[in-house]
Amino acid sequence: MASHHRGRGHLPCYLVPAAALLIAFILTPLSAGDPLGHFCGNSANFTANSTYQTNIRLLHATLPKNASSSPNLFATGTVGTLPDMVYALALCRGDTSAASCGECVATAFQDAQQLCLYNKDATIFYEPCALRFSNQNFLSSTDGGSGSTLILTSSRNASAPAKVFDAAVGALIHATADYAAANSSRRFGTGEVDFGNFDKINPKIYGLAQCTPDMAPDDCRACLQGIIAMMPNYFSGKSGGRVISLRCSYRYEQYPFFNGPSLLQLPEPSPALAPAPANVTPLPARGDSKRNGAARILAITQSIVAAILASIVVCLCLRRKKSKPVQKASVSYPNNPEDTQSIDSLMLDLSALRAATDNFDESNKLGEGGFGMVYKGILPSDEQIAVKRLSQSSRQGIEELKNELVLVAKLQHKNLMRLVGVCLEENEKLLVYEYMPNKSLDTILFDPERSSQLDWGKRFRIVNGIARGLQYLHEDSQLKIIHRDLKASNVLLDSEFIPKISDFGLARLFDSDQSQDVTNRVAGTYGYMAPEYAMRGTYSIKSDVFSFGVLILEIVTGRRNTVAFDSEKSADLLSLVWEHWTKGTIVEIMDLSTTSHSPGDQMLKCIQIGLLCVQEDPADRPLMSVVTVMLSSNTVSLEAPSRPAFCIQK
Known part of the structure; x- marks a missing residue:
């Protein structure tokens, strides 16, 4: 047929x-x-x-x-x-x-x-x-x-010169596709590129890329590259177009066709940098020549993106020297000359950091993640530091970097990570923090051999410290801050196991009278996300409270929430804890390394507080100031928790 x-x-x-x-x-x-x-x-x-x-x-x-x-x-x-x-x-x-x-x-x-x-x-x-x-x-x-x-293409030609327009579209296509592939939560990305100097009527180009969320980053990127390879043959000089397949799709237009703000913002392209798509040989149908053609297109586009990123870094360095205010960005953080002065006072020389880390020697590497590497270093003052070196392909972009800089520079609390300095030289993006000899909480808590280092006294102090740090962010500091990515790997421990909340790249500022906000960019870690945030993009101080509740339950039980407990016949930690809580057998799932030397009533109180924090309705979750009172008082009576969000009943 x-x-x-x-x-x-x-x-x-x-x-x-x-x-x-x-x-x-x-x-x-x-x-x-x-x-x-x-x-x-x-x-x-x-x-x-x-x-x-x-x-x-x-x-x-x-x-x-x-x-x-x-x-x-x-x-x-x-x-x-x-x-x-x-x-x-x-x-x-x-x-x-x-x-x-x-x-x-x-x-x-x-x-x-x-x-x-x-x-x-x-x-x-x-x-x-x-x-x-x-x-x-x-x-x-x-x-x-x-x-x-x-394939759908606009019948209207772009009014700007085709050479510059196609180059701008190409840079936007690949940048948005890379963002979608790297966004592990949704495989979805939107972006825009400034184009006002070339087209006053339509000063921007907007793009959207998406894959099915079950695809691995490499599979998503390969799928998008496959449909992007079709675009030079059909869309050269066209004001808009899209390629849609079941597993991935891409679209660009000269008007904002998607809901919400752009997740990426590319600067104005330079005509001198823009290659003419007409000079690119159309991709053959199959064989090695097809792969070589695709490689040429990818190489050209990567050079454009690299040039744009280099321009961003140069501009930031010039602003530092001229002490000009930071330009307003799409993320929500304070934007005034005082912020720039705060950042400028933290600027460190690249040569000093290279000397401190032995030129980022492999022996000084503390760890790595999606952002890049972390190295141990020693400054001339003998202060030990941890240098977070963002890779060129890091998912933490320049806006997240500026967001973290401004926020952390203004925060002073014993349970928040202290920012020592920053360096933006020679295409390097380096954040320098105080050194934490015991690394992150997850490296000890979930390690069968090391978890015994965390006796109940240390664990209870860690819970209290995290609670006080969150209370400071939400209620006590001059800034009202939502962290949005609180988890065990973002809690670092100093030599005395005092917890420090770190990684403010996803944090957002609220006005004093603001209660919540909504985003199309749901970023964070599943297992710690509140249901209203994961499903609808709504976040507030109560979404941080949910993450804190998950963290308490992990600390008491020594179990990850992101691991399925098939042997227990429960889908996740919240389901497992609720099942034992309702049966009155909660002691059975407490960490064995702590139960013999800890007050059972204190552990039960922590479990109950954790369950109160992970309730489905945000209004039912307590404020962090209430949580700190619950933790410190032996006379405050606790309410009975309702069934946790995301709890799967057998």
């Missing part, structure tokens, strides 16, 4: 290896209720009221709800047994609301069955969502080849 396909417009459809390719001109604005295009498979048909149709209806009843309730707006499902098994995948755009996601997926099931009547394989794309169901197990592949690919 021949495949059927339809989209907005009337250009012919071309078949390419592993997918159908649909090209159309956007003649009118697209409404969310209209399909952008659909594809019907050629595997087989089913009959009315058959078992296969019944299985589709069962997925129709469950998948929209599963997608809308997922933090990633993504769901897969299978129903039935062979040969009538149905596989399905639904993905909503990362800036779509949960309600719109559910409605779109439900509509997609209806329209797909009508447009691909009795066809066992159907794919349909909308503005807010995409859906595929099939009798073939396409879910096992994340290479981007499953389903079909849709």
Whole structure:
């Protein structure tokens, strides 16, 4: 059977290896209720009221709800047994609301069955969502080849010079795609590039990239690179365009088409740096020449991005010397000359840091993460330091760096990490902190051999210290700060095991009368995220309280919340603790290395406080000032906690 396909417009459809390719001109604005295009498979048909149709209806009843309730707006499902098994995948755009996601997926099931009547394989794309169901197990592949690919291009040419416009689009494409691939929570990214000097009417270009959240970063990047490689052949000089496949998609326009602020902001491109896409040889259909062509395009674009990043660093260094105020950025932090002076007073010379770390010698490396490496060093004053060296590919960008600088420079508390200095020279981005000889809490707490170092007295002091540090951030400092990424690896321990809250790259400032905010960039660590933040992007001081509650339960039990306890028949730590709490057997899951030398009533109190902090309704969670009173007082009566958020009952 021949495949059927339809989209907005009337250009012919071309078949390419592993997918159908649909090209159309956007003649009118697209409404969310209209399909952008659909594809019907050629595997087989089913009959009315058959078992296969019944299985589709069962997925129709469950998948929209599963997608809308997922933090990633993504769901897969299978129903039935062979040969009538149905596989399905639904993905909503990362800036779509949960309600719109559910409605779109439900509509997609209806329209797909009508447009691909009795066809066992159907794919349909909308503005807010995409859906595929099939009798073939396409879910096992994340290479981007499953389903079909849709290309939509604007009928309007860009008014700016094609050379500069295409170069700016290329830089934005790759930067946004890299951000989406590195964003482990949602595989979603948005960005914009300033273009005012070349086009006064449309001074910016906006981009969006997304993959299905089940893809690994490398798989997501490969999928996006595959569809980006198509763009020079179809979009040169066009004011807008998009490539949509089931596993990944990309779009750019000269108007803001997505909800919320851009997650990336690229500076104005330089005409002298912009290569002409017309000089790039179109990619051959297959073979080594295809890979070489893709490599050339990638190399050109990487050089553009590198030049832009270099410009940013140079500008920052010049601002330091001229003592000019920091320009307003998209992140929320104080923005005045005093902030710049605070940062300038912390500036350190690169040569001094190289000497302190023996030129970042491998023997001085303390650890590494997604941001880069951390090295131990000794300043001429004999002060021990930890140098956080951000890599060029670090997910902590320049805005997060400035955010952390301004915040930490203004915070002074014994339970917050002290910033010693910063260096921005020769393309290096270095943050220098006080040295913590006992490293992070997770390196000891979850190590079977080292956890015995943390007797109950140390653990209780760590809990109290973290609570006081959070209370300072939320209520006692001049700034009202939401940390947004409190976890065991972001609590460092000094030589006396005094805890220090670190890593303020995701932190946000609130006005004194502000209670909450909403973001499209849900960043942090699953297992510590409050439900309202993970699912809707809503964060407040109560989302930090939730993270603190998880941390208390981890400290008392010595168990990670992100590990499934199959042997206990509980899905996660919150479920496990709640199960034993309701049965009155909570002592069974306390860390054995502490139970023989600790007051049981104090441990039980910590468990109860932890459960109060992880309740589903933010209003039910206590303020950190109340938590510190609970911890320090033996006379305050505690309320009975309700079932934790994310608790999975057996």
